[in-house]
Amino acid sequence: MRIVQVMTPRGVYAAVVESRDQLRLIDFPGGTYALARAAIAEGVTLAEFIASRRCHELLDYKQALDKRLLLPPVTHPDPAHCLVTGTGLTHLGSADTRSAMHAHTDESELTDSMRMFKLGVEGGKPQAERVGAQPEWFYKGDGSIVVAPERPFEVPAFAEDAGEEPELVGVYLNGPDGTPYRLGYAVGNEFSDHVTERANYLWLAHSKLRPCSFGPELLIGELPTYLEGESRIVREGKVMWCKPFLTGEANMAHSLANLEHHHFKYAQFRLPGDLHVHYFGTATLSFADGVEVRDGDRFEIELPTLGRALCNPVRFAPRSNDTPVRVHSL
Structure with a gap:
């Protein structure tokens, strides 16, 4: 359904x-x-x-x-009670990425990112009743940053990049006693600033504070372990970039249960009535192919198992002055 x-x-x-x-x-x-x-x-x-x-x-x-x-297929009446988060380095990625990892025999030669990826490959799918390796985790914002299907992504004036991230999304609602209930899955565009992230990996948190979208449909029920989709960028009515992407547990270093555990193990994420929208990561980006997104471009992300494609145009904000902070003396 x-x-x-x-x-x-x-x-x-x-x-x-x-x-x-x-x-x-x-x-x-x-x-x-x-x-x-x-x-x-x-x-x-x-x-x-x-x-x-x-x-x-x-x-x-x-x-x-x-x-x-x-x-969006699920929204909270109060956006402040919707938490939008994600996990990175969760997918097996391209053969080049795997080859690069296996080429290192000296642990000291691995970057922090590759160490994190290696931890997931080796321990992200634990046996039943065991806890696996914890993933990279990030915060995107509250419900106010979720953009409805067909609505534009607003790119802030300070942004260095505006890149799509085609991802699988899990949606959860905490019950009256704080128990998380998974409502279903949707296709998502996590949308990040990859130039900022590339400059220094400690700026990852900054690069993620951008709008995002998921939907338009929510799949209720079991999710296939192997999912294949397509990510496209349309410019002036023509597809200027297109690439398939893989997701689902068969294409991931972590099990979904392991990712869910490491999110909801924190008590502050189990507050009754709160809604959680969680992005499970990707291995396919137009940024990796040297694409620079322009004002007016349109993202189209499709996972046929999850219904219609998720489509959002991009709109760049004009340059403006910094937001002033007013200080009141007490």
């Missing part, structure tokens, strides 16, 4: 993807967040709860996209 979240004249509602052309509204106000909370309260799965609330009202999927009525 795949669902979307759409703005209607009556407010925000979730809808089941019936086909590429049609959406079936779910008769429950408040969207996916409200649905998930109700399902947890009743002790049933999200899919079971949705099945009992389907209605006869159908919506035109393309029309909803064209009119920009689609929201």
